[in-house]
Amino acid sequence: xxxxxLIAVPYLWLLALFLVPFIIVLKISLSDIALAIPPYTPTxxxxxxxxxxxxxxxxxDFENFIWLTEDDLYWKAYLSSxxxxxxxxxxxxxxxxxxxxxxxxxxxxWRPTLMMxxxxxxxxSFLIRVYSWMGILSQEGFLNQFLLWTGIINEPLIxxxxxxAVYIGIVYTYLPFMILPIYAALDRLDESLIEAAEDLxxxxxxxxxxxxxxxxxxxxxxxxxxxxxxxxxxxxIPSLLGGSGTLMIGKVLWEEFFSNRDWPVASAVAIxxxxxxxxxxxxxxxxxxxxxxxxx
Amino acid sequence: xxxxxxxxxxxxxLGFAFLYIPMLILVIYSFNASxxxxxxxxxxxxxxxxxxxxxxxxxxxxVTLKVAVFSSSIATVLGTMAAYVLVRGNRFLGRxxxxxxxxxxxxxxxxxxxxxxxxxxxxxxxxxxxxxIVLAHTTFSMCYVSVVVSSRLVTFDRSLEEAALDxxxxxxxxxxxxxxxxIAPAVISGWLLAFTLSLDDxxxxxxTAGPSSTTLPIKIxxxxxxxxxxxxxxxxxxxxxxxxxxxxxxxxxxxxxxxxQQKDEQEAARAQ
Numbered sequence: 001x002x003x004x005x006l007i008a009v010p011y012l013w014l015l016a017l018f019l020v021p022f023i024i025v026l027k028i029s030l031s032d033i034a035l036a037i038p039p040y041t042p043t044x045x046x047x048x049x050x051x052x053x054x055x056x057x058x059x060x061d062f063e064n065f066i067w068l069t070e071d072d073l074y075w076k077a078y079l080s081s082x083x084x085x086x087x088x089x090x091x092x093x094x095x096x097x098x099x100x101x102x103x104x105x106x107x108x109x110w111r112p113t114l115m116m117x118x119x120x121x122x123x124x125s126f127l128i129r130v131y132s133w134m135g136i137l138s139q140e141g142f143l144n145q146f147l148l149w150t151g152i153i154n155e156p157l158i159x160x161x162x163x164x165a166v167y168i169g170i171v172y173t174y175l176p177f178m179i180l181p182i183y184a185a186l187d188r189l190d191e192s193l194i195e196a197a198e199d200l201x202x203x204x205x206x207x208x209x210x211x212x213x214x215x216x217x218x219x220x221x222x223x224x225x226x227x228x229x230x231x232x233x234x235x236x237i238p239s240l241l242g243g244s245g246t247l248m249i250g251k252v253l254w255e256e257f258f259s260n261r262d263w264p265v266a267s268a269v270a271i272x273x274x275x276x277x278x279x280x281x282x283x284x285x286x287x288x289x290x291x292x293x294x295x296x
Numbered sequence: 297x298x299x300x301x302x303x304x305x306x307x308x309x310l311g312f313a314f315l316y317i318p319m320l321i322l323v324i325y326s327f328n329a330s331x332x333x334x335x336x337x338x339x340x341x342x343x344x345x346x347x348x349x350x351x352x353x354x355x356x357x358x359v360t361l362k363v364a365v366f367s368s369s370i371a372t373v374l375g376t377m378a379a380y381v382l383v384r385g386n387r388f389l390g391r392x393x394x395x396x397x398x399x400x401x402x403x404x405x406x407x408x409x410x411x412x413x414x415x416x417x418x419x420x421x422x423x424x425x426x427x428x429i430v431l432a433h434t435t436f437s438m439c440y441v442s443v444v445v446s447s448r449l450v451t452f453d454r455s456l457e458e459a460a461l462d463x464x465x466x467x468x469x470x471x472x473x474x475x476x477x478x479i480a481p482a483v484i485s486g487w488l489l490a491f492t493l494s495l496d497d498x499x500x501x502x503x504t505a506g507p508s509s510t511t512l513p514i515k516i517x518x519x520x521x522x523x524x525x526x527x528x529x530x531x532x533x534x535x536x537x538x539x540x541x542x543x544x545x546x547x548x549x550x551x552x553x554x555x556x557q558q559k560d561e562q563e564a565a566r567a568q
Contacts, residue, residue, distance in 0.1 A: 002468070007388060010378040010438065014397040017435040021412035024419055099311035102304035114308070116547055121315055124539045125496050127513050127520075128532040132318040135325070135524045140334050142321055175315065233405025235499055240520060250407045257411060257503075267415075270408045281403050 375441025
């Protein structure tokens with residue numbers, strides 16, 4: 001009895017507040033928009049019983065999804081979210097790998113402190129960390145002041161409200177997610193393998209490419225997924241640092257819902273975003289499983 | 297071990313500079329006397345004073361704190377239960393669905409979680425307010441708690457629990473007297489994680505908050521959209537300071553308890 005209660009409480013909580021809401025999104029994405037409160041005509045009527053379910057299947061249409069394919073705003077938003085997420089993942093990897101490598105090579109007594117310095121930003125507010133870049137990147141911001149002062153540029157650069165600012169924001173906020181799994185992989189790496197490679201005539205660089213990189217590839221993969229997946233649906237960074245030209249699907253969904261009040265289309269946008277995420281999530285899961293097996 | 301090569305030194309220095317300089321600038325310029333954020337006009341604590349008199353921010357901070365305390369506490373209980381069921385429980389009907397529902401919210405984009413919960417609350421006619429934010433935050437943070445707690449449960453020696461049961465403990469007593477003290481550090485860090493996630497959340501709170509229950513992130517976001525302001529810098533500095541003190545204190549406490557535990561173990565070994 002007690003065991004049943006132990007299972008039932010979290011189970012029912014998640015069913016009611018995770019699965020059911022999700023089914024509602026699916027349902028509304030298949031409904032028609034209406035000028036009412038709530039602003040859609042429900043397509044599925046559970047109260048009507050079997051007849052209601054039959055009517056639901058008869059009246060089922062993919063109007064909202066077809067609408068998504070016809071208006072090129074959505075296409076462009078999906079495509080540009082994918083490219084922004086992809087490019088910023090690569091940038092995060094390029095910046096994060098040397099840091100993780102340096103941490104793994106640092107003297108043992110430094111490492112707990114270095115670890116804490118990586119984790120500390122993770123505990124500070126995400127919103128504040130994104131906000132801190134607004135003052136740096138704006139036209140009269142600190143970066144432009146600095147570059148003008150050193151004489152590298154003569155006119156202030158326009159960075160805020162462009163895609164470049166979005167890349168900087170994503171790299172900055174998700175860098176710890178990239179560093180930690182790579183550091184974990186490099187920390188486990190047996191250094192005698194690299195010495196052996198060098199003894200056998202490898203240059204340092206080729207030992208790095210032939211030994212270190214392949215042995216840390218699970219960490220690299222984990223880090224890339226941990227950056228790519230949240231970056232794809234990102235809302236705060238493009239709306240604070242990006243301009244009106246930076247289309248990202250999280251922002252489109254937000255505006256569709258709050259500004260246009262078109263709930264069915266917002267729900268359809270959500271469903272397509274999830275479909276895009278399924279592939280990277282499944283790959284990530286498989287990578288984690290492989291890693292767990294390798295450790296055993 | 298070896299000294300750092302110049303390459304590693306450079307990459308670590310640049311890396312940490314990149315991570316910390318933006319926040320450092322924010323903190324320094326929160327003491328700026330000028331209303332223009334990017335022009336230094338002398339030291340002043342003026343913006344902190346104005347912050348103290350800004351009723352809207354104080355109200356929002358109070359709502360945020362209430363939501364965070366309630367949601368993280370409920371999430372810790374539910375998440376620990378879920379972790380226990382997942383790690384210790386035998387097969388039961390719908391186990392795969394259950395573990396799927398634990399992991400899915402971790403990767404779900406916030407906009408979708410927020411949207412779906414809002415549609416649920418409207419569907420069942422629940423007025424949006426503090427209660428709905430608490431429900432929403434509990435739901436996603438219990439999944440984080442359960443991941444943290446189950447990673448501790450996996451590594452702990454089950455024979456301790458079995459010994460307690462053999463010696464006449466009821467399962468509930470065995471949990472309270474043996475299991476809970478051992479997993480306590482994970483439960484506490486789960487609570488802390490849930491608490492900060494709730495303090496931090498903008499997107500899900502925006503969907504589930506009513507007009508009378510604005511949280512601090514919602515307030516900050518709407519202020520920041522109009523541009524940089526010295527008052528927000530001061531507020532950010534206060535928040536950064538609280539987190540820094542909290543994290544450093546927590547790591548010192550856990551380090552000390554680790555040292556004490558090692559000492560106890562050594563003494564126990566010597567006594568044998």
